[in-house]
Amino acid sequence: MWRKVRIAILLLILAVAAYSNWYDRLSTTDWDETLYIGVFPVDEAQNGVARDYIGRLSANRIADIEEFLNREAHEYGIAIARPVSVELYPPVEERPPERAADANILQNMWWSLKLRMYARRASRASGKPPPQVRIFVLYHDPTFSQTVPHSVGMQKGLVGVVHAFADAGMTRANNVVITHEILHTLGASDKYDPLTLAPLYPIGYAEPDRQPRFPQSFTEIMAGRYAIDARTFEMPDSLDDVVVGDATALEIRWIRK
Numbered sequence: 001m002w003r004k005v006r007i008a009i010l011l012l013i014l015a016v017a018a019y020s021n022w023y024d025r026l027s028t029t030d031w032d033e034t035l036y037i038g039v040f041p042v043d044e045a046q047n048g049v050a051r052d053y054i055g056r057l058s059a060n061r062i063a064d065i066e067e068f069l070n071r072e073a074h075e076y077g078i079a080i081a082r083p084v085s086v087e088l089y090p091p092v093e094e095r096p097p098e099r100a101a102d103a104n105i106l107q108n109m110w111w112s113l114k115l116r117m118y119a120r121r122a123s124r125a126s127g128k129p130p131p132q133v134r135i136f137v138l139y140h141d142p143t144f145s146q147t148v149p150h151s152v153g154m155q156k157g158l159v160g161v162v163h164a165f166a167d168a169g170m171t172r173a174n175n176v177v178i179t180h181e182i183l184h185t186l187g188a189s190d191k192y193d194p195l196t197l198a199p200l201y202p203i204g205y206a207e208p209d210r211q212p213r214f215p216q217s218f219t220e221i222m223a224g225r226y227a228i229d230a231r232t233f234e235m236p237d238s239l240d241d242v243v244v245g246d247a248t249a250l251e252i253r254w255i256r257k
């Protein structure tokens with residue numbers, strides 16, 4: 001008897017999760033209404049540097065993310081005036097749960113559940129209307145961290161965790177990473193080779209038909225880097241040099257209606 005009840009409860013939880021994932025996917029990529037995205041700064045460095053940087057952050061420092069996404073959405077024929085709204089939220093004291101590098105499937109599921117609960121708590125605590133997509137940006141001190149952990153964006157739960165540098169000169173480059181993870185939450189996949197970091201041809205190229213093919217001067221957002229020649233790949237300085245390619249547009253359902 002109890003075994004059946006337990007199984008029924010488990011099935012119910014899975015059904016609710018499947019329904020909410022399906023609903024999220026549909027409601028974030030129908031492009032009939034503005035999609036609300038919140039950017040939540042988190043002080044990762046904990047030594048004053050990131051706190052000062054976050055204190056100086058203002059809406060206009062991240063304004064190019066919304067400008068970029070809306071410009072590209074309009075290029076693909078999305079008809080509404082403001083496809084996305086990207087808003088800066090107050091800093092979050094609590095840091096998001098960490099995922100162990102060697103996590104197994106169950107540990108990963110547990111981590112993603114904790115991250116969803118964390119995102120919900122943080123959105124509520126902000127005192128502002130909760131956004132549909134939540135991106136937590138963890139600011140590191142560039143003097144101590146030359147490299148930062150991988151950023152993630154998850155479609156299940158509509159949450160992203162971005163590792164960024166607390167450096168005024170890096171703000172525009174940070175915004176490229178934030179935009180990349182936002183697009184992951186909407187269902188876009190990476191378009192680079194994880195071993196060599198080379199953009200995949202043709203889907204990871206901003207101008208696949210360009211003659212000669214190299215050097216490319218723009219970056220496909222989900223490729224992350226542009227090819228100067230067949231073996232040299234560079235990250236863009238800002239969203240000014242980035243586009244959303246056809247494959248990414250299809251994944252996030254930027255389809256002319």
Ligand SMILES: [Zn+2]
Binds near residue numbers: 184189190
């Ligand atoms: Zn990615």
